[in-house]
Amino acid sequence: MLKKVSDYLRGTQVWKSIFRHGPPTTARNRAMVMLANVFLHLHPVRARSSGIRLSFTWCMGGLTFFLFLVEAVTGILLMFYYRPVAASAYTDIMALREDVPLGIMREIHRWGAHLMVITVWLHMFRVFMTGSYKPPREFNWGIGVVLLVLTLLLSFTGYLLPWDQLAIWAVTVGTNMARAHPVIGHEGPLEGILKFEDVDFVTSGNDIRYALLAGRFVGEATLLRFYVLHCIAVPVMAMVLMAVHFWRVRKDGGISGPL
Amino acid sequence: MHLIGSTIFETIDYWANTLTNPTWLFPISIVLLILSLRYAHVWTRPPIAIGIGVFLAALVAYSCMDWPGVDHSQFRESITKADNLPIIIILTLLYITYWISLRKASLNDARIAQGKPPLEASEKSRKVLVWPDLVYTELIAMVVCTAILILWSVAVPAPIEEPANIARTPNPSKAPWYFLGLQELLVYFDPWLAGVVLPGLIMVGLIAIPYVDRNPKGNGYYTLRERKMAIFVFLFGFLILWVLQVFLGTFLRGPGWNFFGVYEYWDHNKIEPLENIDISEIFYVNILGGYEPDSVWVRELPGIALVIIYMTVLPLVIARTVGKKMFRELGAIRFGIVVNLALIMAAVPLKMVARWLFNLKYVVNLDIPEINLNI
Numbered sequence: 001m002l003k004k005v006s007d008y009l010r011g012t013q014v015w016k017s018i019f020r021h022g023p024p025t026t027a028r029n030r031a032m033v034m035l036a037n038v039f040l041h042l043h044p045v046r047a048r049s050s051g052i053r054l055s056f057t058w059c060m061g062g063l064t065f066f067l068f069l070v071e072a073v074t075g076i077l078l079m080f081y082y083r084p085v086a087a088s089a090y091t092d093i094m095a096l097r098e099d100v101p102l103g104i105m106r107e108i109h110r111w112g113a114h115l116m117v118i119t120v121w122l123h124m125f126r127v128f129m130t131g132s133y134k135p136p137r138e139f140n141w142g143i144g145v146v147l148l149v150l151t152l153l154l155s156f157t158g159y160l161l162p163w164d165q166l167a168i169w170a171v172t173v174g175t176n177m178a179r180a181h182p183v184i185g186h187e188g189p190l191e192g193i194l195k196f197e198d199v200d201f202v203t204s205g206n207d208i209r210y211a212l213l214a215g216r217f218v219g220e221a222t223l224l225r226f227y228v229l230h231c232i233a234v235p236v237m238a239m240v241l242m243a244v245h246f247w248r249v250r251k252d253g254g255i256s257g258p259l
Numbered sequence: 260m261h262l263i264g265s266t267i268f269e270t271i272d273y274w275a276n277t278l279t280n281p282t283w284l285f286p287i288s289i290v291l292l293i294l295s296l297r298y299a300h301v302w303t304r305p306p307i308a309i310g311i312g313v314f315l316a317a318l319v320a321y322s323c324m325d326w327p328g329v330d331h332s333q334f335r336e337s338i339t340k341a342d343n344l345p346i347i348i349i350l351t352l353l354y355i356t357y358w359i360s361l362r363k364a365s366l367n368d369a370r371i372a373q374g375k376p377p378l379e380a381s382e383k384s385r386k387v388l389v390w391p392d393l394v395y396t397e398l399i400a401m402v403v404c405t406a407i408l409i410l411w412s413v414a415v416p417a418p419i420e421e422p423a424n425i426a427r428t429p430n431p432s433k434a435p436w437y438f439l440g441l442q443e444l445l446v447y448f449d450p451w452l453a454g455v456v457l458p459g460l461i462m463v464g465l466i467a468i469p470y471v472d473r474n475p476k477g478n479g480y481y482t483l484r485e486r487k488m489a490i491f492v493f494l495f496g497f498l499i500l501w502v503l504q505v506f507l508g509t510f511l512r513g514p515g516w517n518f519f520g521v522y523e524y525w526d527h528n529k530i531e532p533l534e535n536i537d538i539s540e541i542f543y544v545n546i547l548g549g550y551e552p553d554s555v556w557v558r559e560l561p562g563i564a565l566v567i568i569y570m571t572v573l574p575l576v577i578a579r580t581v582g583k584k585m586f587r588e589l590g591a592i593r594f595g596i597v598v599n600l601a602l603i604m605a606a607v608p609l610k611m612v613a614r615w616l617f618n619l620k621y622v623v624n625l626d627i628p629e630i631n632l633n634i
Contacts, residue, residue: 030390043393046386050379052393055363058356059400066401070408090422097419107412114345115408117437121349122356128468128493129360131477131486138469145465152437159435166342168423169432173442177454188451192629217425256479258380 042246044254051255056130060123064151065242067116071154074109075231082161084227086220089163113155120151132256140248143241150238157230160223168218171226175218178209185209268326276520279511282615285608288503292494295361299483300369303362312354322522333524337510341418344411346436346509353502363481371482379480430514430527439508440501446516447610449633457607461496464600468493471597473588496604535620538562555627562623566634569606574598 009015010023021032031045050056082092096106124144127133133141160171180188186207194201204216214221249255277283295302302308322334337343367377375381434442444453468489476485483490511518513525542561543551552558577598578586586594613619623634 024390027388030388033390034388040390040394043389045389047389047393049385049387049392050381052387052389052396054396054400055359056379058359059396062397063400063404066404070405086423090419093419097416104409104412107415107417108408110417111345111411111415112408115348115404118345118349118352122352125353125356125497126360128497129364129490130479130481132479133469134472134475134478135469141469142466145462149462155437156435162419163423164420165423165427165429166418166420168425169429170435173432173434174438177441177445177450180450181455182451185451185455187631188455189625189632190630192631195629218423219425258377258479 042250044250047254048257051257057255058122058126060119060126064116064119064123065246067112067119068238068242070112071109071116072235074105074112077105078109079231084161084223086163086223089161089223093162093164109158113158116151117155120148124148127256130256137248137252137256140245140252143245143248147238147241147245150234150241154230154234154238157226157234160218160226161230163223171222172218175209175212178212179204179207181208266326266328268329272329272522276523279521280518281507281511281611284503284507284511285499285611288499289495292498293491295357296483296487296491296494299361300365303358303365305362308358308362312358315354329522330524331522333519334510334522341415342436343509344415346505349502350506353498360481361483364483367480367482368484371484377480377482431512431516433508433512436505436509440504442516443504443508443512444607447607447614451632452634457603460600460603464496464604467596467600471589471593471600473593492601492604500604500607535614535618537621537624538565538619539624541617541619555625559623559625562621562634566623569602570599573602 020036022029024030024033034040034043034045078096081096083089093106096103127141127144156171156174159174160167179185182188183190183194184202184207185191186202186204186209191202191207192200204210210216212225213219214225278287302311319338322331323338325331338347363378367379370377433439441453441458444457447453448457472486472489474486474489476482477489510521513519513529514527515529515531517529517531519525519529538561539551539558543549543558574595578594582594582598585597589597610619610622621633623632625632
């Protein structure tokens, strides 16, 4: 009965218009699945059996990408309910907790972000331990390092958004270091070289920390700035670099293996 | 504090609190790292590795409970804090992945010693279809990951504290857990180094790895023997200078960023005397027995000379002595980059040790307003 229905469905014009090949039961059709589907096309048709072993890759790179998608989806849902202004940011978060029955979107977003930091570290650890950064993959390792930093920045910019004590003080501690940036931080070394007679060109009102916070301390303008960085700027950068990263995995010979 | 408590538990607590002090924790961890690499073929055998894992889990369970004469409420509070759960997860996963990678490496090393190719190469020619072999693995991984995430989210509500209040500073105020390594560096270095230069160099150093590691062996398979040095340097940076500092910053740093032993109560009134001195004082006062010169430049001359010697003369000495072979293989430019990056990395533990031994604050302290540079 089920077989009949499935055979019928596979025979319809609608099905055939979507999947341009038969069921993936033969080697030919299994290759076709990978070639015809734009998402699966990230992968090659064939791969070295040692390379795709779970005990070799720990699947950490793939899970990092998956968690990025989870963060994107839950993040968009949270954006519907969250306004990045000091007057309502905290109450919007509280409303998510108090008013939504069984609401776990913020939880999934937050724990997923922590998990993504973990998977990206372990991915780097695995790539190092297998020597997979060696030629011809040197450049892609560098892209990976930048992606690691972007992951931390994504998590860090998101830290501020709940606008509670934890948020502003963690971000205050984290951004306080910028005031000590050499030359362009107002308390940093060599800050005095950008001084003309009595006019100091680097002050607490225009240094690199000010640019980061949009103010002398973490305030309303910082919230908006971090919100835009968190939802638009950093994710877009990460997406572009991920495209390069995945492309180069393929171009550099797929998952690494002994030469 | 007394050496031997009235119960065995008090004695254990005393030693645990003592040995988790950075002055002990770092040397012990470095020795453990070296031993774990040296004897990887022994401890990574499944019964032993699982035994160690069970022991560590039991240790955590022990630490969560109160025992006669001891109160572990501080540890319990730290470990059950919702935002600290990711740290428990990464420490657990790191133990498992460290085990797997060293296990595979020692198996491969044994094969290579017998003249056989590594395990990964023995099935090199075997190519399989990605559908279903890889796609299904990925699907299962995603489903498991989603299940864990949902369970975690249902069980642990995302924390939310009181509304932001710029006028009320919590103590301790900590950076997000993955940046705690940098916050820990602030104990030993000023913010321009700990928060700007060193993080920048970590990135540069990581990106530089493939260009300075010219060893063609160990590409695409687990091995230890073929790239001992590279693995040791990386693990030293990753596990000791990064992950261990995250652990330290989370569980052992309390109010005022003071150190507290693993079971010690976080006393807000704890004051640690700060009697740190600069190298200029050590040189002019302690060694020469005189006074520090008035001129800043003269005063800082010993420190500046030390830094210049460390960054220029030392690499030359290394190139001529222990690093002779490396210098020949890498060439002058690569050698210069790799040795300078390694020396800067080594400077972090060196300064820590100098702090513990001599209360060293600054090597160089150019407190002229326009320069304001200290190391």
